[in-house]
Amino acid sequence: MAFTISFHKPSALTNTVKILKRSLNTTRVLANKQMTVRDALNSAMDDEMERDERVFILGEEVAMYDGAYKVSRGLYKKYGEKRVIDTPITEIGFAGIAVGAAMAGLRPICEFMTFNFSLQAIDHVINSAAKTFYMSAGLVNVPIVFRGPNGAAAGVAAQHSQCFGAWYSQCPGLKVISPYNSEDARGLLKAAIRDPDPVVFLENELLYGNQYPITDEVLDKDFVLPIGKAKIERKGDHITFVAHSKGVELALDAAKELSSVGIEAEVINLRSLRPLDINTIIQSVVRTNHIISIEQGWPYAGIGSEISAQIMESEAFYHLDAPVIRVTGADVPMPYTKSLEIAALPQINNIVDAAKKLLGV
């Protein structure tokens, strides 16, 4: 095969990077409206419950307590106990009940207090929700949204801090969404609730309280985002960062820092982990010739591994000037102590460092 991978062309590249003017491509938001991710999720459920009688929420503490993280705030009051149901502490029980309710025509939103506890229920998610449509040859569909916080929160150690993006994405039959900001959260959750297939919707506790600008269009009751489409959060020509959820925030911050030394990174917010919008990634790599994937989950068989493999199998491979690099969480269970936790999670300077190394500057 006739192609070369050029690891060591730093001089030429450094020059181009320096010559290129900083292109300020950050999307300007006209309206100055702000919304937290929590409110975005809450309003999405509210809209869809109003729109469709069949939609209901179940899970631990979702009703009277407004949800462990207050995502379902006010919905019990508005829709009553028929449609917002507090369950006993039995994940395997309420996930199974959600599957059965979906099979019989309702549209459950099944909240896990955190996705770490979805492990108690995973048989229903994988063996039933994901596979039933196929096994019944299309006769029985299971329109459920399994949602809740995923990945590392702060100071809650190994059993509360795992990212399940790679786990659920591996399974055909599921759609897996991992939103970053309020627009994502609202548009994608509404889409997930309307979707005829089971959707795993991975939120992030640390983003719930974050405010993001939001437009009138996003607030419209009919606003939905397409599942399976990534979004370019920031334009850049020198290197592509591809990330999801909290990783997008890190990527944007790293891009900002790099910009001050004349490196313009393109940041792709995956939004959906399955289906994966590989075309957007390929098109970006064809222009930038460099790519780093960023995620808080583990490296082994992670989302970055999948992206890397798909790039190798695609046209983009021939456009790479350097190997794909994954910036991920460390390959260890999450430690508790803050100094160790910081070391176990990808930080902005890890990304900056990796980008500079890749670009040879």
Added chain:
Amino acid sequence: MFSAEITLKRLINIKLFKKQYMLSSTISSNIEESVFKGINKINYTSSLGINEPSLNSPVPIFRILNDTGDISNNCKSIIIPGNNELIKMYKSMVLLSIMDKILYESQRQGRISFYMTNEGEEAAQIGSVAGLHANDLVYAQYREAGVLLFRGYTPEELMNQCFGNVDDLGKGKQMPVHYGSKNHNFVTLSSPLTTQLPQAVGSAYSFKRFENNRCTIVYFGEGAASEGDAHAAFNFASTLDCPIIFFCRNNGYAISTPANEQYRGDGIVSRGPGYGIATIRVDGNDILAVYNAIIKAREYVMNNTRPLILEAMTYRRGHHSTSDDSTAYRSKDEIKQWSNKNPITRFKRLLEKNNLWNDQNEVDYANETKKQLMQSFTIASKKNKPNWREMFNDVYHEIPDNLLEQMNSLEDHMSKYSDHYSTE
């Protein structure tokens, strides 16, 4: 001395006790040996009835002390610990409650990240551990710090764990409150609810195999009893004939979910018969009742090599954890009503009536304890955090090459960005 009379009674009672752990029940005459594999006995009837459980009378609650700290008159064959033991039990309760206050407040001030108090459940914890043998293996949920303290785990060790500092036995890896100590036969706590139940049954099974005269006790909340693992644990303990005490702390709430929304049966003991498991229900705020119940339960599980479910009725007076505000889902009146039933006060009254404790003792002990705990707190808070290399240890027995590589590259990275990292 507590009283000579009671001590004497104690000796006699122990003998009595040994004979009577087998419970009897009335069996009507038309019971036959079963021909069905699925049931043990047959009782045919010609009247079609629905067995409506709400019509059954509730399982009684065993209690010894009334609210004023008096021993109920018709209490027969009970065991009263010796005076030193009684005082140790009382002091442990007070220690636990003072420690709770200090650590709870310290979390409010941002000194530690998370804490869970034991308020209201001191009698259930101390009464149970006091009646066990020191080498009985404990699996706990998270609201059992008193069990560890009573066994000699020091407040320093407990605070080191909460700070995740360099002296934490868990080396800063596990969340605050997730204590564990091999020396105290206390298995490190695990966050996902109820996983400790089948695991405890597994340990009890291995004790049975080893014939080492140990049993397992597993603590769990009435909320945790809803998990599928609880069913698995009960059924396996019964079918494998395991020497295990299932100790349910029925404290009325699972975070915000009141027990009457958690299940509809008569508490947790009502599950026993379904699994063929013996049960005791006890007043969890009465330390003597819990103590006696656990001794009886231990004898039963050891002598019969059978499981037993013990349900301690109590009340979680504190918030679920420092992430919770319970006034959002329960009334101040309700909390107040229960603070009048403080299990520590109830026990104190008994000790006072028997001249084993007085107000001066109380003040002295509380002051001394506070002083010591504050000192330990300051020391624990100032200790260094574990070395960052600790992050890579104990993933496997031997550290694999890829992690060694990561460790080296992290070392380079940290020296490059030394201003971002503390190097302690």
